[in-house]
Amino acid sequence: MSEINVDELPAPNVHRHKRGRPAAIWIVPLIAIAAATALAVRTYLRAGPTIKIKFESAEGLTIGQSDVRYKNVPVGKITDIDISDDLDEIVVTAELNRGFAKLAVEDTKFWVERPRIGVGGVSGLGTLLNGAFIGVDVGASKKSADRFTGLEKPPGILRDQRGSAFRLIAQDGGSLAIKSPVYMRREQVGSISDIALAADGKSVEIEVFIDSPYDHVITDQ
Amino acid sequence: MKTAADLGVISCPLCELVMRSPDGDADCPRCGGFLPRVSRRGLTRCWALVIAAAALYVPANVLPMMNTEQFPIRRSDTILSGIKFLWSEGSWELAALVFAASILVPLTKLIVLGFLLVTSSRRSTWRPRVRTKLYRALEAIGHWSMLDVFVVSLLTAVVQLGRFASVEPGPAVLPFASVVVLTMLASASFDPRTIWVKS
Numbered sequence A: 001m002s003e004i005n006v007d008e009l010p011a012p013n014v015h016r017h018k019r020g021r022p023a024a025i026w027i028v029p030l031i032a033i034a035a036a037t038a039l040a041v042r043t044y045l046r047a048g049p050t051i052k053i054k055f056e057s058a059e060g061l062t063i064g065q066s067d068v069r070y071k072n073v074p075v076g077k078i079t080d081i082d083i084s085d086d087l088d089e090i091v092v093t094a095e096l097n098r099g100f101a102k103l104a105v106e107d108t109k110f111w112v113e114r115p116r117i118g119v120g121g122v123s124g125l126g127t128l129l130n131g132a133f134i135g136v137d138v139g140a141s142k143k144s145a146d147r148f149t150g151l152e153k154p155p156g157i158l159r160d161q162r163g164s165a166f167r168l169i170a171q172d173g174g175s176l177a178i179k180s181p182v183y184m185r186r187e188q189v190g191s192i193s194d195i196a197l198a199a200d201g202k203s204v205e206i207e208v209f210i211d212s213p214y215d216h217v218i219t220d221q
Numbered sequence B: 001m002k003t004a005a006d007l008g009v010i011s012c013p014l015c016e017l018v019m020r021s022p023d024g025d026a027d028c029p030r031c032g033g034f035l036p037r038v039s040r041r042g043l044t045r046c047w048a049l050v051i052a053a054a055a056l057y058v059p060a061n062v063l064p065m066m067n068t069e070q071f072p073i074r075r076s077d078t079i080l081s082g083i084k085f086l087w088s089e090g091s092w093e094l095a096a097l098v099f100a101a102s103i104l105v106p107l108t109k110l111i112v113l114g115f116l117l118v119t120s121s122r123r124s125t126w127r128p129r130v131r132t133k134l135y136r137a138l139e140a141i142g143h144w145s146m147l148d149v150f151v152v153s154l155l156t157a158v159v160q161l162g163r164f165a166s167v168e169p170g171p172a173v174l175p176f177a178s179v180v181v182l183t184m185l186a187s188a189s190f191d192p193r194t195i196w197v198k199s
Helices: A022-046 A126-130 B040-062 B079-088 B092-121 B128-145 B147-158 B173-189
Strands: A047-055 A067-070 A073-083 A090-097 A109-113 A116-118 A121-123 A133-137 A147-149 A163-170 A181-184 A187-197 A204-211 B009-011 B018-020 B066-070 B073-077 B165-169
Touching: A022 A047, A022 B040, A022 B173, A073 A133, B040 B079, B040 B092, B040 B173, B066 B147, B073 B079, B079 B092, B092 B128, B092 B147, B092 B173, B128 B173, B147 B165, B147 B173
Parallel strands: A047 A147, A067 A133
Antiparallel strands: A047 A090, A067 A073, A073 A090, A109 A133, A116 A121, A163 A204, A181 A187, A187 A204, B009 B018, B066 B073, B066 B165
């Protein structure tokens, strides 16, 4: 094998190549890091608060499917259902969407919305198809909270309902129930928001809620 | 063993003409093709692309890849949770396939590229043959990691049944595709000749 004579080889055409500044390539990782950070920040900001609500039963609730609704608008989703340490209750973990953190204040009420048929009519029919969801009624408090005890039945009065509440004491409850209508001249003016036996068991306390503007009609007489 | 660089010769990557090594940037006298020198510039380029890919690898795996709705269940899956789901549903082969294509391949690419870059940057003389083989393997597996992106884009187009079933791409698709493209560009800009440079 003969030794190659380097000098006999052709010479390349040397020229000043327009070289891009080698530093220019570092824009790529900079953009990548910026994009990754932006994605992380956006995800972090989008995640709302996580709250825990205690209920007696999880009937109809499904992880990842049932949502939390305020005035029928989905504001969050159930991420976990667990049983409390003493096995008495279930604990629902829900993640509220970003921007709805203000719903989770101390006296916010949560309840499970299921189909209900009563004297006051049929409610929650939509849940027959879509499954139960958790209803929310925001509280008046300014203090935020992340642990709640859920109500077993929907509250009779929602916070933003206008009107006045009255307490009646009766000998027996008849066949009245929550949401039973209250009539005046055969026109519905309100409904029963709560009904319960008095502590001493000798009477029944009925809480009625008269919607605005009919509540002005109620006088001492 | 002598390398071409030791002898002061270089060959044109296009027409394979052998010629003397130029001092600066040069063109081939026969075909006019650019003669890339065994230079650190390719290494810098490769470093930059690998770092960019590594940065995007995190959101690609943490964020959801695919949002599926199969009435009445809504799911939002990251790559890993999707694999877990497939596994728990009994589709082990599919889970293994997705794991290999979406986790193993990009991760191996990043690690191997990082290893080649570190050794080449330090002008290491450690087993150049093994490193060259690694480089070839890297080039070979490069195309096989876009699987997830294909799956998501196919499903998005096919499964659109309104309220009953729909598939939407998640925010991880873009970073994931970028990782694949960036690692491919990085391994292309890595000059395997730097493996053989003696210190």
